[in-house]
Amino acid sequence: MSIWEILIISLVKILIIVVMLLLTVAYSVYFERKISAWVQNRVGPNRVGWLGLLQPFADVFKLMFKEDIIPTAANKPLHTLAPFIALFVAFATYAVIPLGPPVELFGYKINLVVADVNIGILYVLALTSLGVYGITFAGWSSGSKYSLLGGIRSSAQMISYEVSMGFSVAGVLLMSQSLSPVKIVEAQYGWMWNAILQPIGFITFLVSAFAETNRLPFDLPEAEPELVGGYHTEYSSFKFAGFFLAEYANMAIASAMIVTLYLGGWQVPYIEKLGLSYTLTTIIQIASLFIKIGALLFFFIWVRWSIPRFRYDQLMSLGWKVMFPLALANLIWVAALIMVFGL
């Protein structure tokens, strides 16, 4: 392959990923509203388009046409920069998530991942840690107490939960002996899903993912009753939309990461024994990835409308006194599995 061919293939992959991610974000906003309505025995948005399906676009256009206010007390450059950091981090993470097995298309062998880097997991962890800058900058630069409190909470929360997150990921890495997401997915053939082999690690990662994405029950950075809007109190118009999109993009990425690390990525157990054609198998595998991500997104929303918010000290003690030891225990469990069964 020449350099041009590689470039074009990469650009097409990036375009597909970005469009897909934007659509996922738009429709997770829609389903957030719909599911919250169903949980509360309401109808939900149903006016804009068929069944209200155009509602997310109406929301975004509404935000775009609003006045963009920068408070007098704000630090202007940082105030403007913050939502872009949040958005950039959210979108860049998706580059290393494998969407399916390698396919042959138009005579090229294409890996269904934008960047098959061998330290993919490290890249994801690094970027999600960067995400906290967006929120902290937003909180600090707004020149408002509520924003500042939200930003501080966010950084404290993200740092504490990253520890247990890192340790639960370590279990997965031990199992697959690689940092590359592609290899991690390939290691989970059949029913060797990490969620089944290391259930404790799965739960700690899941809970940490909730904390990392600032979703209820851990949405302390934007706890409405105490902090008005939290870190985005002073944001309006498209910058607010940026934070809004970033939150949902983070949710989609957290789901994709959970699927990749614990639920076998695009793997469908024992599909090769069905004797289907190569193309059909590939399509089913790619579809299975999206179904898994969709199910997890539903789970995220379902949890949000079921469980009340934690108090700040409860959040911290859960993070350090429960999640961290559990993640360590999981690491020992995985090591024992490898020692005994030689997996």
Added chain:
Amino acid sequence: MSLQKREKDLTVLQKLYIPEIVKGMALTLKNMFRPNVTLQYPEVRFEPSASYRGRPVLVQENNGVERCVACGLCSRVCPALAIEVQAAETDLEKERYPQKFEINMLRCIFCGFCEEVCPEEAIVMSKDYELVFKNRDEAIFGKDKLLVPVENLKDRLEFLRKFK
């Protein structure tokens, strides 16, 4: 943290937290499939029962004359001072009629006292709940807006005869 001792200690199962979360999530899941009772308002309108107290109206008999004899009791009883009646004489059997009958809908609190006190069943609460006006002058409803033919108020009149 020094917290007060709880009145009821949690059991071990409750302290594990996860069974309780599962219970809560099961409840919300169950609710997702329950039918809802929402009415799609501008298309589907709520049809109130006879006991509903909507906008107060004056009963208009079939011959086009109002029942009201302008005794002014409604005006006296109105706690919000929303009703103004001005009486005049007429050659009809009832001898008196309201020359001017105005209800300020910005003041009305829909208590139904006027209806309760009326000796002629001439002012009743209707089922009308859509009250829109663009300015304060429009909010003062005169006889033109208040008079409603008696057929349209049968429900309420029957209800009053039964329960008043």
